[in-house]
Amino acid sequence: MLEIKNLHVKLEDEDKQILNGLDLxxxxxxxxxIMGPNGSGKSTLSYVLSGRDGYEVTDGSATLAxxxxxxxxxxxxxxxxxxxxxxYPVEIPGVGNMTFLRTxxxxxxxxxxxxxxxxxxxxxxxxxxxxxxxxxxxxxxxxVNVGFSGGExxxxxxLQMAMLEPKMCILDETDSGLDVDAMKLxxxxxxxxxxxxxxxxxxxxYQRLLDHIKPDVVHILAGGKIVKTGGxxxxxEVENNGYAGILAEVS
Amino acid sequence: MELADVKQTATEARxxxxxxxxxxxxxxxxQAAVSRVQTMGLPGRRDEYWKYTRPESLTAAEVTKAAxxxxxxxxxxxxxxxxxxxxxDGVYNAEASDxxxxxxxxIDRIADICSQDIHWAKDLYGVLEARGQSPVARPLAALxxxxxxxxxxxxxxxxxxxxxxxxxVHSDEASDAILHHVIRxxxxxEATILxxxxxxxxxxKCMEIDIADTGxxxxxxxxxxxxxxxxxxxxxxxxxxxxxxxxFTLTVNGILTRNEAVVELLGDDAIAxxxxxxxxxxxxxxxxxxxxxxxxxxxxxxxxFKKVLRNGATGVFQGKILVKEGAQKTDGYQISQSLLLDDxxxxxxxxxxxxxxxxxxxxxxxxxxxxxxxxxxxLRSRGVPVAExxxxxxxAFLAEAVEEIEDGEITAAIVARLEGWxxxxx
Numbered sequence: 001m002l003e004i005k006n007l008h009v010k011l012e013d014e015d016k017q018i019l020n021g022l023d024l025x026x027x028x029x030x031x032x033x034i035m036g037p038n039g040s041g042k043s044t045l046s047y048v049l050s051g052r053d054g055y056e057v058t059d060g061s062a063t064l065a066x067x068x069x070x071x072x073x074x075x076x077x078x079x080x081x082x083x084x085x086x087x088y089p090v091e092i093p094g095v096g097n098m099t100f101l102r103t104x105x106x107x108x109x110x111x112x113x114x115x116x117x118x119x120x121x122x123x124x125x126x127x128x129x130x131x132x133x134x135x136x137x138x139x140x141x142x143x144v145n146v147g148f149s150g151g152e153x154x155x156x157x158x159l160q161m162a163m164l165e166p167k168m169c170i171l172d173e174t175d176s177g178l179d180v181d182a183m184k185l186x187x188x189x190x191x192x193x194x195x196x197x198x199x200x201x202x203x204x205x206y207q208r209l210l211d212h213i214k215p216d217v218v219h220i221l222a223g224g225k226i227v228k229t230g231g232x233x234x235x236x237e238v239e240n241n242g243y244a245g246i247l248a249e250v251s
Numbered sequence: 252m253e254l255a256d257v258k259q260t261a262t263e264a265r266x267x268x269x270x271x272x273x274x275x276x277x278x279x280x281x282q283a284a285v286s287r288v289q290t291m292g293l294p295g296r297r298d299e300y301w302k303y304t305r306p307e308s309l310t311a312a313e314v315t316k317a318a319x320x321x322x323x324x325x326x327x328x329x330x331x332x333x334x335x336x337x338x339x340d341g342v343y344n345a346e347a348s349d350x351x352x353x354x355x356x357x358i359d360r361i362a363d364i365c366s367q368d369i370h371w372a373k374d375l376y377g378v379l380e381a382r383g384q385s386p387v388a389r390p391l392a393a394l395x396x397x398x399x400x401x402x403x404x405x406x407x408x409x410x411x412x413x414x415x416x417x418x419x420v421h422s423d424e425a426s427d428a429i430l431h432h433v434i435r436x437x438x439x440x441e442a443t444i445l446x447x448x449x450x451x452x453x454x455x456k457c458m459e460i461d462i463a464d465t466g467x468x469x470x471x472x473x474x475x476x477x478x479x480x481x482x483x484x485x486x487x488x489x490x491x492x493x494x495x496x497x498x499f500t501l502t503v504n505g506i507l508t509r510n511e512a513v514v515e516l517l518g519d520d521a522i523a524x525x526x527x528x529x530x531x532x533x534x535x536x537x538x539x540x541x542x543x544x545x546x547x548x549x550x551x552x553x554x555x556f557k558k559v560l561r562n563g564a565t566g567v568f569q570g571k572i573l574v575k576e577g578a579q580k581t582d583g584y585q586i587s588q589s590l591l592l593d594d595x596x597x598x599x600x601x602x603x604x605x606x607x608x609x610x611x612x613x614x615x616x617x618x619x620x621x622x623x624x625x626x627x628x629x630l631r632s633r634g635v636p637v638a639e640x641x642x643x644x645x646x647a648f649l650a651e652a653v654e655e656i657e658d659g660e661i662t663a664a665i666v667a668r669l670e671g672w673x674x675x676x677x
Contacts, residue, residue, distance in 0.1 A: 050632050053624070078634035090629040094647025100630070103643065108634035143647075144629075160633060 001199035002026040002049075002168050007060035009041075009048050009224075018044040020224035021060065024201075026168070031200040033210055035235060036221035037243045042203045043087065045221070046172040050084040051077050064168055078104075079111035081167030085157040085174050092144040097156070100144050101126065105163055129162045133189050151182035158189035169193070170201045175209035187212030207239035222247055258292040261310060262390075265293055268312040269398045275365035280377040284397035287381065291388040300387055303567040303599040304509055304538040309391060309453070309483045314427035317452035317479035317506075324671065326418065327447040327473045327664060333416040334358075336403055340421065340451050341428020343401050347420075355409025356442060361402035361431060371461075372404040375433045379459040379487035383513040387542065392485040392511070395457040399431030406435050407442040407466070414443035419450030421477060426451035432458045436466035436494070443469040443658065449477035456484045464491040464518055471661050473668065474510075475503030478534070485511045486525075492518030492547070499656045501665050502529035502537055503672050509538040516543070516550040516578075526555040526655035528665075530672050531564035531596075538567035539587075545578040545611075554585040557652040559645055560596035561676075568617065571603040578608045585615040590622070590648045592641075642673040 002025065009019040018041045026032045036042050048055050049062060051074035062069045069077055092100070106116040117125070130140060133155045145153050154174055161169055171190070175183055190213050194200070202213055210218070210232065218234040219226045222243070227250045228234065237246065254262070266288065274281050294306040308315055336358070337347035343360055351358040357369075364372040377396040383389055405415060417432070428451035436442065440463075450456070462468055474482065482505065488496050502508055514523045529537045543552045558566035568587035589598035600617040622644050630640035646669060653669075656662045 052628050052632075073637065074628060074631035075634050075636045075640075078632055084632055086629070086632075090625050092623075092626045092629065092644070092647060094650035095630075095643050100633070100635075100643070103635050103639065104630070104633035107636060107639065111634065111636075164633065 001028040002062070002064055002201065004062045005060055007048070007062060008058040009044060009055050010058055012054050012056045018055070018224055019048070022221075022225050024219065024226060026199040026201055028167075028199050029196040030216045031194065031202060031213060033202045033204060033215035033218045033235065034221050035204060035218060035238055040221045041224045042221055043172055046084050046170050046203055049170060050074055050082055075107065076111070078164070078166075079108045083161050083164055083166035083169050085154075085161060085169065085171045087173040087176055089145050089153040089157055091146045093146050095144050097142055097144050098126070098140050101160060101163055104160070108164060126163060130159055132192065133159050133162070134185060135159055150177035151179070151185070154178060154182065154186050155189065158186055162189065162193060167197065168199045168201070170203070172203045173205065174202070175204055175206060183209060184212060207235040210235045220246055254292040258295045261295070262288065262293045264312040265310055265394070271398065272400060276373050277365065277376055281397045283381070284377055284393045287384060287393040288390055288397060291384070291390045291393065293390050293394070300540070300569070303569070304507070304536065308481050308507060309455070309509070314425055314453045315481065316424045317477070317481070319421050319424055320449050320477035322476060327668065328416050328445050331414065331416065331445070331660070333414045333445065335416045335418055337418045337420060338401065338428070338430060338450065340423050340426035341400055341430050341454070343403070344420075353411050353413070353415070355407065355411040355440065356415065357406040357408065358415070359404045361399065361404055361433070364404050369404055369406070371406060371435045372433050375435060375459055375461055376431070379461065379489055380457060380485070382515070383485070383487045389485060389511060389513070391455060391483045392457050392487070395429050395431055395455050395485065399429045399457070402431040402433070404433045405444070407440045407468070408437045410441045414445050416445040416447070419446070419448035419454075421449040421451055421480075424452060427453045429455045430457070434458065434460045434468065436460070436462045436468050438463045438465050441467040443471070445661070446470070446472035449475070449480055450482070452480065454480060454482040454484070456482070458484075458486050460486065460488040460496065462488065462490050462494040462496055465493045466491065467495040468497070469657060470496075470498040471656060471665070473501045473503070473665070474508060475501070475505060476672070478504045478506065480505045481507040483509045486513065488512070488514045488523065490514070490516050490518060490521040490523055493520045494518060495522045497524045497655065497657065498526065499652070500527040501668060502527065503668060504531065504535060505537065506534050507536045509540065511540045512542070514543045514552070516545050516547055516552065519548045520550065521547060522551045524553040524555070524655055526553070526652045528557050528649045528652040528669070529566065530559040530669065531561070531566070532676060533562040533564060535560070535564035536567070537565070539570070541570040543572050543583070545572070545574045545581045545583065547578060549580040550578065551582040552584070553655070554587070555652045555655055556587045557649045558589040558598060559592065559649065560589055560598065561592035563595040565596065566598045568598075568600040568602070570601075570615070571605065572613055572615070574606040574608050574611050574613065576607040579610040581608060581611040581613065583611065583613040586651070587617045588648070589619045590645060591619060592622070638677045642670070645673060646670065
C-alpha cells in the first residue's frame with residue numbers, strides 16, 4: 001500500500017536534515033507502529049507524507065498503491081487516500097464542522113470522479129458514525145475543533161477518518177493529551193476502521209496506545225531512519241527498557 | 252477661523268455647480284446646511300479626518316464618469332417579500348416602485364413632506380446631521396442636507412409585516428446623485444430597512460434615523476458590485492431609552508466608498524450595533540468611519556468591521572467610542588480586522604476610545620493578517636482544494652461581522668453574495 005524508499009528530507013528554511021534514508025512498506029490490512037525518541041523525525045514523516053509546506057525531499061520516494069505522492073498537493077494526496085490524524089488538530093473559527101466535513105467528503109469524491117453525496121445521505125452517514133464515537137450533534141454544529149477538549153478533538157479526527165474512508169491512515173501521536181477512557185474510545189474508533197484494504201501507520205511515543213490498537217509490525221525510528229523492526233514485543237521492550245537500550249544495541 | 256484659500260475655492264466651485272432645490276418648509280434647513288458647508292469647507296487632503304481617504308473625487312464640482320454595471324445575477328433581495336422603493340440615478344421612480352402603503356408604516360417622498368404636512372419629518376430633516384457636525388466636521392453630509400434632490404421619509408408606527416427595500420439603480424454614466432432619507436421609529440415599533448444596488452456614478456447619501464424609546468430598527472445594505480462608483484454615505488442615528496439599532500453593510504467592489512455612521516445613545520439601556528463586511532479587489536478603496544457617543548446609562552454598542560483585500564485594494568477604519576460623563580455601565584466593543592490576500596493590499600486603522608465615566612467596559616481591537624497557513628493545510632489535508640479552502644477561511648474571517656445580522660434569510664442572501672464574489676476570483 002504505502003512504500004517509502006530511501007527517503008531523505010531536510011527543513012526548507014534551515015540546513016537541517018531530518019530523515020536520512022528511511023525505508024518503510026505498509027501493506028494493506030496491516031497496522032504498522034513507529035516509535036522513537038523526541039526529534040527522531042516521526043512528525044516530519046507524517047507531514048512529508050501528507051504534503052505540508054516547509055520540507056524538502058532531497059532523495060528517495062514515497063508511493064501509495066504505486067502512485068507517486070511527493071509531487072502532489074495535499075488535497076490530491078487526500079483524494080488518493082492519504083489521511084493524517086493530527087497530533088494537534090487545528091481550530092478553525094467560523095467554519096462549521098459539518099460544512100467542513102461535507103466539503104471534504106465531496107471534494108474527494110469529485111476529484112476521484114465519483115458522484116457527490118447528497119445532503120440527506122451525508123447527514124445520515126455522519127450521524128451514525130458520530131454516534132459510535134460518542135460525538136453529539138452539538139459538536140458537529142460547532143466550528144471545527146473550536147472549544148473542543150483534547151479528547152473531543154481526537155475523536156473528531158477519527159470521525160473525519162471514518163467519513164473519508166482513506167486507504168492509508170497515519171496517526172500522529174493520537175494518544176497525546178488523552179486520558180485512559182478517551183484513548184480507549186479513540187482506539188475503538190480506529191479498530192472499527194481496520195480493513196483488508198486499508199493500511200495504518202501509528203506514530204507514538206508510548207506503548208500504551210498499542211495495547212488498544214494492536215500493531216502487526218513495530219518500527220523504531222531514530223536519527224531519521226528505521227533502526228529496528230519487529231513484532232508487538234518490540235513495543236514492550238521500549239516500555240521496559242526505554243529507547244536508550246535499543247539504540248545502544250543497534251549502534 | 253478663515254478657511255485656507257484652496258479649500259475655499261474648491262468649496263465655492265462645488266456649491267456653484269449645484270442649485271438649491273425648491274425649499275418649501277425645508278428651505279431654512281437647507282439654507283442652514285449651505286452655511287455649514289461654507290463655514291466648514293469641503294474635506295481636503297490635509298484634514299485629519301481624511302488622512303487615509305482622498306476626498307477630491309467626492310468634492311469636485313464635476314462628476315467623474317462611471318460605467319453602468321450590468322450584473323449577471325438577479326438583484327439582491329429580489330426574492331424577498333418586501334416593499335420596494337426604487338431610485339434611478341437618485342430620483343424616485345414611481346413606476347418601478349411598489350405602492351407605498353403598508354400597515355405599521357407611513358412612507359412619503361421628501362418632496363411631499365411640506366404639502367402633506369409631515370411634522371416629524373420636517374422637524375428631523377437636517378437636525379441629526381447638524382448635531383453630528385460636532386466634534387468632527389462632516390461637510391459632505393451638510394452638502395447633502397442642502398442639495399438632496401430626493402429621498403424618502405419613513406415613519407414606523409407599528410410592526411410592518413415586511414421589510415422596506417430601497418433599491419438604487421444606476422443608468423447614466425455621468426449621474427451625480429444626492430439622496431436624503433429620514434426615518435422615525437416610534438415607541439414599541441419595529442422595522443427592517445434594506446438597501447441595495449448601484450446608485451449613481453457619484454453617490455452622496457444621508458440617512459437620519461430617530462428611534463424613540465423601545466423602538467427597534469434593523470438596517471441591512473448591500474453596496475456593489477459596480478466597480479467605478481464613488482460614494483459617500485452618512486448614517487446619523489439617535490437612540491432613546493431601551494431602543495435598538497442594528498446596522499450591517501456589505502460592500503462589494505467600488506473605486507471609492509466612504510461610509511460614516513454617527514450614533515448617539517441618549518436613553519438608558521439602548522443598544523447600537525454597527526457592522527460591516529467588505530471585499531475588494533484591485534482598484535478598491537473602502538473607508539468605514541464610525542463615531543458612537545454614549546450619553547446615557549447602561550447602553551451597549553458594538554462596532555464590528557471586517558475587510559478582505561487583494562491586488563492592491565485599500566481598507567480604512569476610523570472608529571471611535573466616546574463615553575460621556577455619567578454614562579456609567581457602558582458596554583462598548585469595537586473590532587476592525589482585515590484579511591490581506593496578498594502583499595500589495597493595505598489596511599489603515601485608527602481605533603479611538605475617549606472615556607469620561609469610571610464604571611464602564613470598553614474594548615477595542617484591530618488586526619491585519621493573511622490566511623492562516625495551519626488552517627489551510629488542515630483543510631487541504633482533508634481533500635479540500637486550495638482555492639475552496641481559501642474561500643472557506645475567508646468566509647470564516649467575515650463571519651463575526653455577518654453574524655451581526657439577526658435575520659437568517661438576510662444572512663443567507665449576504666453570504667451567497669460573498670460566495671459569488673469569491674468564486675468569480677478563483
